[in-house]
Amino acid sequence: MINSEIDEGYTKFAVDWTDRSPLPGSSIAELERWRRPLYEAGLVGYYPELNIGYGNLSVRATGGGLFIISGTQTGHLPHTDQRHYALVTKADIAENSVSCTGATQASSESLTHAAIYELDASINAVVHVHSESLWEQLKYSVPTTAADVAYGTPEMANAFKLLYRQTPFREFGVAVMAGHDAGLISIGGSVEAAARRILAFHAERSSRGGSAS
Numbered sequence: 106m107i108n109s110e111i112d113e114g115y116t117k118f119a120v121d122w123t124d125r126s127p128l129p130g131s132s133i134a135e136l137e138r139w140r141r142p143l144y145e146a147g148l149v150g151y152y153p154e155l156n157i158g159y160g161n162l163s164v165r166a167t168g169g170g171l172f173i174i175s176g177t178q179t180g181h182l183p184h185t186d187q188r189h190y191a192l193v194t195k196a197d198i199a200e201n202s203v204s205c206t207g208a209t210q211a212s213s214e215s216l217t218h219a220a221i222y223e224l225d226a227s228i229n230a231v232v233h234v235h236s237e238s239l240w241e242q243l244k245y246s247v248p249t250t251a252a253d254v255a256y257g258t259p260e261m262a263n264a265f266k267l268l269y270r271q272t273p274f275r276e277f278g279v280a281v282m283a284g285h286d287a288g289l290i291s292i293g294g295s296v297e298a299a300a301r302r303i304l305a306f307h308a309e310r311s312s313r314g315g316s317a318s
Contacts, residue, residue: 118216118257119202121195127187127208132173136164139232139300140175140185146307148234151181159235159287161212163193164296165222170194172222172231176209193219198262213257220262221292224269230296234303235287239310243289248274249281256285265290278302 140162143149149160158180163172170192179189191207196219203219205211212218218231243249250264261282268274274292279302282288293299 118259119200120210121202121204122191122210123204123206125206125208128173128190128192130187132166132192133187133190135230135296136162136173136175136190137185139296142304143232143234143300144183146304148236148303148307149180150235160233161214161218162232162296162300163212163215163218163230165229166192170206171196172218174212174215174218176207177212179209179212196220198259201259216257216259216262217265217290220265221269221290224266225275227294228292230293230299232291232293232296232299232303234289234291236289236307237287239306240281240287240289242310243279243306244281244283247277247279247281248272249283252283254282254284256282256288261285279306 140149151158158178160180161175163174165172172193173190174193176189176191179185188208191205191209191211193203193205193211193215195204196216198216198220203211203215214233221231222228248268250268254260254264268280274280278293279291282290289303291299291302293302
């Protein structure tokens with residue numbers, strides 16, 4: 106059962122958003138390709154009882170900016186396009202602030218994504234999904250952030266720095282956010298690699314007859 110206190114989608118940092126025309130289609134093509142199977146698996150989606158969306162994914166930007174990420178409260182959309190992504194141009198963990206541009210505001214998880222990209226230049230994509238069953242199954246058996254660390258905060262951003270230094274998160278590529286009910290993160294050298302990691306857990310869970318949502 107989903108915790109009624111999930112606050113996915115509520116931004117907890119200062120946002121400087123420049124509302125501009127949608128990003129070029131070529132810049133979000135890989136994100137679009139891999140968001141679809143994540144959505145179909147229920148790993149990105151919407152909690153109707155809470156009226157909030159969940160799940161987001163990003164790719165390191167080339168030619169300016171830090172990374173491109175799905176927009177806040179887009180989880181409910183079966184199909185997305187350039188209008189639903191933002192370019193994060195600056196992220197300051199210490200100041201708890203993010204600057205972004207595009208036709209939508211960047212995801213409320215942008216600060217965590219920013220911290221993960223700072224860890225290693227080889228990380229080119231970050232995927233954040235929700236699955237209550239996978240969260241329960243993997244919590245503390247894979248790299249896991251502390252239960253008292255909330256999503257979208259400088260504390261969560263710093264928690265991933267700690268995981269990267271002190272756990273196998275670097276090699277394993279998947280982590281559980283114990284303080285963010287149902288939340289998991291995967292990383293990779295590409296959006297495909299990051300998405301496939303979490304989809305593999307979903308497929309394994311489903312093959313054993315369990316629901317991964």
